[in-house]
Amino acid sequence: xxxxxxxxxxxxxxxxxxxxxxxxxxxxxxxxxxxxxxxxxxxxxxxxxxxxxxxxxxxxxxxxxxxxxxxxxxxxxxxxxxxxxxxxxxxxxxxxxxxxxxxxxxxxxxxxxxxxxxxxxxxxxxxxxxxxxxxxxxxxxxxxxxxxxxxxxxxxxxxxxxxxxxxxxxxxxxxxxxxxxxxxxxxxxxxxxxxxxxxxxxxxxxxxxxxxxxxxxxxxxxxxxxxxxxxxxxxxxxxxxxxxxxxxxxxxxxxxxxxxxxxxxxxxxxxxxxxxxxxxxxxxxxxxxxxxxxxxxxxxxxxxxxxxxxxxxxxxxxxxxxxxxxxxxxxxxxx
Numbered sequence: 001x002x003x004x005x006x007x008x009x010x011x012x013x014x015x016x017x018x019x020x021x022x023x024x025x026x027x028x029x030x031x032x033x034x035x036x037x038x039x040x041x042x043x044x045x046x047x048x049x050x051x052x053x054x055x056x057x058x059x060x061x062x063x064x065x066x067x068x069x070x071x072x073x074x075x076x077x078x079x080x081x082x083x084x085x086x087x088x089x090x091x092x093x094x095x096x097x098x099x100x101x102x103x104x105x106x107x108x109x110x111x112x113x114x115x116x117x118x119x120x121x122x123x124x125x126x127x128x129x130x131x132x133x134x135x136x137x138x139x140x141x142x143x144x145x146x147x148x149x150x151x152x153x154x155x156x157x158x159x160x161x162x163x164x165x166x167x168x169x170x171x172x173x174x175x176x177x178x179x180x181x182x183x184x185x186x187x188x189x190x191x192x193x194x195x196x197x198x199x200x201x202x203x204x205x206x207x208x209x210x211x212x213x214x215x216x217x218x219x220x221x222x223x224x225x226x227x228x229x230x231x232x233x234x235x236x237x238x239x240x241x242x243x244x245x246x247x248x249x250x251x252x253x254x255x256x257x258x259x260x261x262x263x264x265x266x267x268x269x270x271x272x273x274x275x276x277x278x279x280x281x282x283x284x285x286x287x288x289x290x291x292x293x294x295x296x297x298x299x300x301x302x303x304x305x306x307x308x309x310x311x312x313x314x315x316x317x318x319x320x321x322x323x324x325x326x327x328x329x330x331x332x333x334x335x
Contacts, residue, residue, distance in 0.1 A: 002046050007177050011043050011165055012050070018152055020163050021120065026054045028087075028118040030109055031078075033059070033071050033186030036124035038078075039174035040166055042181055044122070045082055056085040058112050058121075060105045063091050064190055071186050087112045098196060110157035118160070125150055125164040128171035131221035132201050141287070144235075148228035167226075170218060239271035247276070248320075254280075255320040261297045269294055280323060283309050296321050 015021050029044060031037040044055060059075040061068045072088055079086035089108040095101050109121050130150045137146035156162040166174070178185050194200050209217045246260045256276070261269050273293045277285035292305050296316050304315040315322045 002042070002181060004046075005177070005180065007039075007169070007173060008043060008046060010169070012047055014168060015047075015051075015165060020153060020165055021051065021053070021122075024052045024054070025120050026118045027056070027120045027122055028109065028113050028116070029055060029057050030105075030121060030123045031057045031059055031075050032124075032188070033075050034124075034188060034191075035178045035183075035185045036126050036129075036166065036171065036174045038124075038183045038185060039169075039177045040122060040124040041078075041082075042177070042183060044165075045084070056087065056116070056118065057082075058087045058089070058109055060108050061088065061090045062101050062105070063094050064101075065188070071188075074184075074186055087116065098198065106156065106162075110160055113160045114157055120161050120163055121156055122163045122165060124166055124174070126166045126169050126171050126174060127222040128202070128218050130167055130225050131218040132198055132206065134221050134225045135201050135205060136198055143287075144228050144232050148225050148232050150225065151229060167222070235267065235271055236275075239268050239275055242268050242272040243275055246272070253325065254323045255317075256323070258297050258316075258319050258321055266294075269297060276323075277308075280312065281309055293321070 021027065027044065029037070029041045031041050041057060044053065047053075048055060057075065057079040059072050061072045065071070072090070076086045076088065089112070091104060095104065112118070113121050133150050134147050137149060140146070142149075150164065150167065152167060153161055153163045175185075177183075190196070191199060192203070194203065206217060214220055242260060242264055246257045248255050248257065261272070264272070270290050274285055274290050277289055277293065281289070289308060292308075293314055296303060296305065296314055299316050301316055301318045305313050307313055311325070313324050315324060
């Protein structure tokens with residue numbers, strides 16, 4: 001094991017305090033070759049004797065760069081040096097959008113974990129990533145659910161949990177650790193490309209905020225995300241209770257009792273109806289969809305909405321809001 005550093009102690013404490021990982025876990029480490037993932041892999045490797053983990057490395061090659069194959073080879077050689085299994089996946093189609101690349105990458109990590117029997121996938125997302133994600137989602141108009149994104153852990157696939165152990169560690173600290181440990185970081189020039197929104201936030205917006213408003217802006221934003229995470233979890237549970245009290249899904253068409261909603265605060269109304277729409281729309285509900293349905297809680301009898309995506313409508317038949325699918329909605333409009 002390498003020399004025990006303060007960062008080893010911090011991550012060891014975070015894992016125990018938050019119960020992110022357990023003894024003897026089989027853990028798949030997502031390693032790009034960048035400083036954050038290398039830092040994470042080396043920390044877990046050094047902590048392995050204390051936890052009796054079974055570790056392996058996974059690398060996903062998006063084929064975005066001419067050096068991507070050499071990058072993948074470097075990660076594989078590093079895994080061999082550390083005596084860890086290495087699993088690699090190469091994209092068959094090159095995608096340009098960050099969201100599509102992320103979806104492909106998580107899909108491949110899920111597949112490797114399920115095929116090879118790993119219950120946990122860990123990624124090197126940091127406090128800096130959390131701050132950037134909060135700003136990115138804020139600028140896109142996300143609510144508190146979006147602002148608290150990048151949770152410590154979430155379900156990734158059946159029997160597989162995604163864990164992010166470095167969410168209290170800054171990118172500056174991961175760079176210093178890699179330097180101390182003499183880890184060669186594979187530079188990715190796409191991280192400097194300003195045509196990606198997240199890069200502009202990292203390279204332009206955050207430095208401006210740091211220089212002109214708050215030198216500790218990343219820590220402050222990450223702490224805000226952590227506070228929102230607890231608030232959102234509580235509100236989501238309460239909204240789910242409200243929906244269960246209101247919904248009559250045995251009736252056709254499905255209907256919602258307006259009376260429990262009328263007694264609830266607006267914040268719970270919106271959250272509860274967003275949960276309902278998530279179950280009944282083929283697309284993610286946006287603010288307009290939620291507000292359109294929320295307005296029916298106090299609307300006069302026989303009020304109905306214009307069609308939602310997919311053709312469904314909602315109609316007030318006091319004390320109910322009826323949710324009519326595309327086929328029954330067409331009949332209703334003809335009446």
